[in-house]
Amino acid sequence: MMSKLYSKEHEWVETLEEGIVRIGISDYAQQELGDIVFVEIPEVDEEVAANESIGTIESVKTVSEIYVPISGTVVNVNERLEDEPELVNANPEDEGWLVDVKMADRDELEDLMNEAEYHAFTEEG
Secondary structure, three states: OOOOEEOOOOEEEEEEEOOEEEEEEOHHHHHHHOOEEEEEOOOOOOEEOOOEEEEEEEEOOOEEEEEEOOOEEEEEEOOHHHHOOOHHHHOOOOOOOOEEEEEOOHHHHHHOEOHHHHHHHHHHO
16 A cells, blocks of 8 residues: 555545545645534435545634545545544544545556655645
């Protein structure tokens, strides 16, 4: 399993198998949001484009856009979030994942940060 890559919008991307990636928000992002009460994510088969909003995460203090770092087609969604949005708080980089996407352009992964780069990025802010 590859390690996660991160976007400047605080999403992570993990390669599941050739051409398929899992996307979620980082631990840093869920801490900034606070208690999450609702997650809106796209449907299976929806086309998504890199750096575009694919939904929202609503917490007790704010509503935040979810930006997808990779273009492609949604092939799986985390249906548990419908009834358990708090999974994003409890385990954002595992059980609290959002969507799986079949990538349209693998080269987009090169625009993302590795874990060390992401930690440096979040400490600057």
